[in-house]
Amino acid sequence: MADGARRAGTRIQAEPFDLGLEANAFAAAQTGAGAIVTFTGVVRDVASGDLAVMEIEHYPGMTERAVEAFRAEAVARFGLSDALVIHRYGPLAPHEPIMMVATAARHRADAFAGAEYLMDWLKSRAPFWKKEVSGQGADWVAARDEDESALERW
């Protein structure tokens, strides 16, 4: 951050974020970490359809609590030196970033595992719901069985 301020590790926001800026700021704030992993989820540009907008609804209050709990658990469980989660809500256009996680650890195995753990929990246990709006109408995105069963490995 330009002002050097330490930003919160969990951010639930409507505003867009700059992936490069966030990744750089996160990396710059670390001490003792030899590995930084980042993951970004973006709105798919589906070739076969004409997705106009992805609307993301969430449960204000519960979302922040749940995501912060997953983040804290990831830090504790994988010995991360830090973790960041940004997740947006509201209407998003194709190609726009929906969310990102960043993890920092001494070694890469923990950084990767921490990021995967966070993603698995965010997918199925953070109170967000996606709706795809296209020329054909609007549909709520159904949860996938694979996402639910992905939690079993943790």
Added chain:
Amino acid sequence: MIDVLYFAWVRERIGVPKEQVETGAATVGDLVEELKGREARYEAAFADLSALRVATDQELSDFNAPLKGVREVAFFPPMTGG
């Protein structure tokens, strides 16, 4: 009085995001039965409980959860974050 919140297609079927409900229901499941008896839109939203998830006071819960002391109950489909 208890605050009842609905999200995603549950909200759309019921027609409101939030309402206050006067209830003596002992559990979340009892509250659902009570609501289903009121109007067809609740019947439509709660037709298949296996397709629904529940939170009580903003913690994931289930239909057997007691309502005693609970201030807020939310109903929604399985979450699709990330």
